[in-house]
Amino acid sequence: MSRASAKIERDKFWERNRKSGGYLLKKTAASGLYKIARAILLFGLCFLIIQPLLNKISISFMEEQDLYDATIISIPRNFTTANYKLTNELLEYWVCLKNTVFVALLVSVIQVAACTLVGYGFARYKFPLKNFWFACVMISILVPPQTISSSLYLHFSFFDVFGIFKAITGKTLNLQNSMAPYIMMCMGCMGLKSGLYIYLIRQFFRNIPKELEEAAYVDGCGKLKTFIRIMLPDAKPILTSCFLFAYVWQWTDSYYARLFLGRVKLLPKALTGLTGRLSDWYASLHGVGVMPSSAYEQAMIATGLLMTIIPLLIIYLVAQKGFVESLSQSGIKM
Amino acid sequence: MKPKKKKTLAQKNAIAGYLFILPFIIGFIAFLGYPLIESIRMSFSEVTVGSGGFTMRFIGINNYKKAFTLDPEFNRLLTESISGMAYKVPATLVFSFFVALLLNQDFKGRGVVRAIFFLPVILSSGVIVGLEYNNTLLQGMEDLVRESSNNSSITTTLQSILDTGGMGSKFFGYVFDILDSVYDIAIAAGIQIIIFLSGLQTVSASMYEAAKIEGCTAWESFWKITFPMVSSLILVNVVYSIIDFLIRTDNEVMEKINKTMSPQMDYGFSSAMAWSYFLCVMAIIAVVSFILSRKVYYYE
Numbered sequence: 001m002s003r004a005s006a007k008i009e010r011d012k013f014w015e016r017n018r019k020s021g022g023y024l025l026k027k028t029a030a031s032g033l034y035k036i037a038r039a040i041l042l043f044g045l046c047f048l049i050i051q052p053l054l055n056k057i058s059i060s061f062m063e064e065q066d067l068y069d070a071t072i073i074s075i076p077r078n079f080t081t082a083n084y085k086l087t088n089e090l091l092e093y094w095v096c097l098k099n100t101v102f103v104a105l106l107v108s109v110i111q112v113a114a115c116t117l118v119g120y121g122f123a124r125y126k127f128p129l130k131n132f133w134f135a136c137v138m139i140s141i142l143v144p145p146q147t148i149s150s151s152l153y154l155h156f157s158f159f160d161v162f163g164i165f166k167a168i169t170g171k172t173l174n175l176q177n178s179m180a181p182y183i184m185m186c187m188g189c190m191g192l193k194s195g196l197y198i199y200l201i202r203q204f205f206r207n208i209p210k211e212l213e214e215a216a217y218v219d220g221c222g223k224l225k226t227f228i229r230i231m232l233p234d235a236k237p238i239l240t241s242c243f244l245f246a247y248v249w250q251w252t253d254s255y256y257a258r259l260f261l262g263r264v265k266l267l268p269k270a271l272t273g274l275t276g277r278l279s280d281w282y283a284s285l286h287g288v289g290v291m292p293s294s295a296y297e298q299a300m301i302a303t304g305l306l307m308t309i310i311p312l313l314i315i316y317l318v319a320q321k322g323f324v325e326s327l328s329q330s331g332i333k334m
Numbered sequence: 335m336k337p338k339k340k341k342t343l344a345q346k347n348a349i350a351g352y353l354f355i356l357p358f359i360i361g362f363i364a365f366l367g368y369p370l371i372e373s374i375r376m377s378f379s380e381v382t383v384g385s386g387g388f389t390m391r392f393i394g395i396n397n398y399k400k401a402f403t404l405d406p407e408f409n410r411l412l413t414e415s416i417s418g419m420a421y422k423v424p425a426t427l428v429f430s431f432f433v434a435l436l437l438n439q440d441f442k443g444r445g446v447v448r449a450i451f452f453l454p455v456i457l458s459s460g461v462i463v464g465l466e467y468n469n470t471l472l473q474g475m476e477d478l479v480r481e482s483s484n485n486s487s488i489t490t491t492l493q494s495i496l497d498t499g500g501m502g503s504k505f506f507g508y509v510f511d512i513l514d515s516v517y518d519i520a521i522a523a524g525i526q527i528i529i530f531l532s533g534l535q536t537v538s539a540s541m542y543e544a545a546k547i548e549g550c551t552a553w554e555s556f557w558k559i560t561f562p563m564v565s566s567l568i569l570v571n572v573v574y575s576i577i578d579f580l581i582r583t584d585n586e587v588m589e590k591i592n593k594t595m596s597p598q599m600d601y602g603f604s605s606a607m608a609w610s611y612f613l614c615v616m617a618i619i620a621v622v623s624f625i626l627s628r629k630v631y632y633y634e
Contacts, residue, residue, distance in 0.1 A: 048516065136362050188360050223350050
């Protein structure tokens, strides 16, 4: 049955091809070739992107001798999970993980909440100096955080609001080792990449038709209520995207973490200090002055890196739609 | 009783608008505007940190002089990172546009491919970039491979073949530089791909249909429809790529500024370097966006 229908199909194809003077055949062949070329290209690029990751996974399961063996390329001969156990100890993984989950969540929620308010204000209201303030948002995107970090650092080490603390307690407040400075910055939309979120959220709110808002006003909805009941539910996709980005970027950020969260044990910070701890551990085992080989060090870094990003990969796999599809499908006009 | 003066709707809206952006205004003034001015002052002075605070002594442009004339590294790093940007940003743009076009088509497994392409958005952030780049083990492996086999990679072989002519060898050099750094580009292009993709999504299919009926080939409709429609996004992406490239954590100038500040405690000098760098970045962005914004087509 199916064979017969396939034959009919084929006959029809050649019939149509003959009628079109060979055009159809050429066209079909060209599109087939194009599809194959595209598949090869995409496969290659995808491989290029995940190859380092795969490489790290294979290295992380190798014993030290495997690293020097030129005949071993990707599959370890002496399969071991000792690297993970050791990295777990050196990083204080579970403590760091707990802290990182908590800090990233707190920071990103505050950040997105503040940016939503600001983005909405920029998108839906007219007020004097609006362009000036929006230019300030652009400046906050453009200024490298390093430009002001020295000033901020000193600022928070000797924190004071118009000399109030000094008047009361006789000295300024040192906020350097608490989370307060960073939380305050996030509330003020000055956290990691806050400007970008403001921009994205504003672009989204700008595209919502004005009639929706007007209908709410006519029905007696106040300004705040309109925002919460009408606008926010609409903005769910963009808010999810921003939240996920904020979360992930906060997770891997070591810059702000080092600057403001000196005392809190966080994964990215632990990761940068991993080599130091490894050589300490090595010295305590083999005597002072004995250093781990650089290959072994790199294997440990690869393991630590994997352990840091595995939670992120899980989040990404679960919430992939939230990351990408909502951003690309909503068709934000820039 | 005096009748209360009623506010007009515009005034009410203005107040509401200001209330909404209040967090930003406070944050901007307290955590960006003030520190910015402070760091300008620092860059012109010698900062000494004591137990009860810090003091600044005005020393004119000495810090800047030190950065540009005395410091052995700063000039070199600055020119290196700007020239690196000059070829990496166009390459990133072309790559991300091309990939966005591919990902916008319909094929099997598109979701998986998209997921992989956006993976770098997560993986090339923060601490991971820094660790990725001084991966000496990979470097060592590469050297080993290079020694054991005569031809280390396709590009070098090709390069040696094409180089013999002498003509245009410099151009080929650039091309091969880009080819060799295709991994870096693919890693850096995640956000740009998303932006282009979201732009391509807004181009209505009816436009292509109309063009096709009028006898437009795919090539023509690409240049006459797709390209103008997303041209505003090209501007956005150029600016984003420049910023992203110049202020990412593994940028050498950034590393130097950080190093001068954090272990060496030379706040004045590091502020001076940061400001000269920032002004360079601003100048580049201003020139580029001025040139591009004249070509951009806005469809309303």
